[in-house]
Amino acid sequence: MRVLVVGTGVVGTIYGYALAASGHQVVHLVRSGRAAALRNGLAVDLFDKREGRGRAVRELYKLVAVEALPPADAFELIIVPTKHYALAQALEEVVPRAGSADFLLLTQNWRGTAEIDSILPRSRYVYGDAKAGGTFSDGALIAALKAIDIGPAEGEVSALAKKVAGLFTSADITTNLHSDMLHYLWVQYATTGAGWAAFIHAGSFEGLMTNRQARGDVFKAGRECLEVVTRRGVVLRQYPDAAPFLTNSALRMQIYSWMMARRFRYDEYTKRCSAHAFGDPVEVKTFYDDLVATGHELGVSMPVIHSYAESIERFAARGVRAIG
Numbered sequence: 001m002r003v004l005v006v007g008t009g010v011v012g013t014i015y016g017y018a019l020a021a022s023g024h025q026v027v028h029l030v031r032s033g034r035a036a037a038l039r040n041g042l043a044v045d046l047f048d049k050r051e052g053r054g055r056a057v058r059e060l061y062k063l064v065a066v067e068a069l070p071p072a073d074a075f076e077l078i079i080v081p082t083k084h085y086a087l088a089q090a091l092e093e094v095v096p097r098a099g100s101a102d103f104l105l106l107t108q109n110w111r112g113t114a115e116i117d118s119i120l121p122r123s124r125y126v127y128g129d130a131k132a133g134g135t136f137s138d139g140a141l142i143a144a145l146k147a148i149d150i151g152p153a154e155g156e157v158s159a160l161a162k163k164v165a166g167l168f169t170s171a172d173i174t175t176n177l178h179s180d181m182l183h184y185l186w187v188q189y190a191t192t193g194a195g196w197a198a199f200i201h202a203g204s205f206e207g208l209m210t211n212r213q214a215r216g217d218v219f220k221a222g223r224e225c226l227e228v229v230t231r232r233g234v235v236l237r238q239y240p241d242a243a244p245f246l247t248n249s250a251l252r253m254q255i256y257s258w259m260m261a262r263r264f265r266y267d268e269y270t271k272r273c274s275a276h277a278f279g280d281p282v283e284v285k286t287f288y289d290d291l292v293a294t295g296h297e298l299g300v301s302m303p304v305i306h307s308y309a310e311s312i313e314r315f316a317a318r319g320v321r322a323i324g
Helices: 010-021 084-097 159-169 181-202 205-209 212-231 240-246 250-266 268-273 281-297 303-307 309-323
Strands: 002-006 025-029 042-048 055-061 064-066 077-081 102-106 125-137 140-151 174-177
Touching: 002 010, 010 025, 010 042, 010 055, 010 077, 010 102, 010 125, 010 140, 010 159, 042 268, 077 084, 102 159, 125 159, 125 181, 125 268, 140 159, 140 181, 140 268, 159 174, 181 205, 181 212, 181 240, 181 281, 181 303, 181 309, 205 212, 205 250, 212 240, 212 250, 212 281, 212 303, 250 268, 281 303, 281 309
Parallel strands: 002 025, 002 077, 025 064, 042 140, 077 102, 102 125, 140 174
Antiparallel strands: 042 055, 125 140
């Protein structure tokens, strides 16, 4: 398949690399002046957790990069991996020259799709949630890859979702298909936002992992945020990822807490995917503010999440100073 990936961020590069390695024609659209820096390729240090692999791969990704959109209909699929609050702007730049290409929006969502639907018909896009992550270090991509989740914003699994799933399956990437993808993304938004807030409040992963009370608060914060999702109409029992946050058993809570600590300390996939958690103050604060604001609107009590407010503000202020 002919695939355009918008940018060379962590997630887009990981999936672009995997698709290109499986024989697909992958091109990355990059900002002006960036293509020359990528002419000799990009070093990739990937912990490949695709089924049957589970090993580290180090090689040069000889990616193809362009700084302007090729003529319309040059691609069958355009992958847009971006922050959810930057998605509309990205689509406004790409859609007019996309021809009849379909889109995979590899991003989060919290505020629905009205703005996106005004730019791109729903029949031409599906949402995706990356089971991949990492960070750039000394010009190399240090990352991990496991799977991907795909589905239409609302309704049953569509023909387009199945087509896109087939693309990733051809690269040996486990693909999980969902109906009502927005509900799935909202669950991810709630648990991720709660986790980030707890990490920021603790000051470090180690600070969180070594403090039983702080680890317990992660689950309490997650429960508060998932209550917001429930009041938006999501049936949480349909999403296994929510289960650890919903238990009323103290013993199970301790087990989940121990498992979380062990995963972040010893699981290479988890360690690499969480490497960016302290990297983007804007994203962290956006998640936090969205969850708090919606919780307030829906009358959800969120004492643990609110207790993180000062830490989030300090973290965001440091980010603003660094950018300035």
